[in-house]
Amino acid sequence: MSVAERRESRKMLIADDDLCVVEILATKCKQLGFQVKVATNGLRAILKALEFKPDILVVDVHLPEVTGFSVASHLDPSGKSMKVITISGHFTPLEVERWGVSWSRLSEQNLRVDKWSLCRG
Template sequence: MGKSSKEPVPRILIADDDPCVVSVVADRCARLGFDVETASNGLQVLIKAGEQPPDILVIDVHMPEVDGLMTLAYLRDIVRKPIHVMVVTGSPGFEIAERCEGFDVSCIHKGRNFWTEFETGLVMLYPEHAAAIARSGDGSASPEIRKRPRVLLVDDDIAVKRLFFHRFANLGADLLYAADGVQAYWKARREQPSVIVTDYNMPNSNAEYLLARLRSTPQTRSIPVIVQSGRRLSEPIRRRLSEPVPGQAGAMRIIRKCADAGELFEALQRLCGFTGNLEGGLIYQ
């Protein structure tokens, strides 16, 4: 027997450090009739679930600071209300599936069958949404849920491009490239990168122009941006880069361009959940 129409709409909390994955899944769930909230890391999940526990938690495994499974362990001590959990991962193999089984939660893999597994799980929990879920897949292709993050590098220096592509060879991320802010803006709209790393000075534009364009466009306004510069930027420029642009966040980080790229890769590790060390080759799990 279905739930009464007077009952509250089920709340779903979606947590992933890839803003594009969060956006796609959140939009789909909202159209299916769920009350949607989002988080970009485990700490946000703990805070939001502690204040108002969701009915369903969709959480990525590998996130910076507190990963998904560690977050579930902490939640057991914070939240007394039962929460249906769907763990999402881009990693193959049985280890994560076995750990999920220990938590008595379902495990869904990013990739070709993501939407089938995800929507099947929702139907099992809320059969009254089955018709809406079935309609959502009719007549249009489901948005891609990527296994790996995409990093968009924006720099007119070909030597920098070569260095980055070499460093990313074993990183487990897909590296995109644009030579200036204009190209970067349109590539960001089309490819939806997980994070953008941009030089400050470029032909035809600079990082301030790119930030303004990104933040004024719904499809790109939530993509994190890291700004690099080969010279020390003045305090007024740094403030303009860091300040919110049309109500949206400014640059997440402003760093000095450096040959060893250590500070940049540390920032990417926090944003994208990379593990390992730069010398040994960072790996995204």
């Protein structure tokens, strides 16, 4: 099975309330061959995931209605059945500490992208 065929069999749910982020991620992941569904709030993410059964969940930490962390823990309490990638457009050092990640390490690895220029083309 080729890499492209393996990707096609992978299902990804992208959950973010920023429609620009959703559009960018969904478009790129579809181009890479992933089956993609999207949700714009935490409750919709849970409902879509229960139906779609994604292999990968890309979830905004600050989703409306239900937080990204709550979505991930509700869908995969053991943390073993799907890959979870958390994203955020803004976070504080206190939140990062609560996640158990060193602020200095995260800052070094943080990649900032001008999402607005990406949306405009």
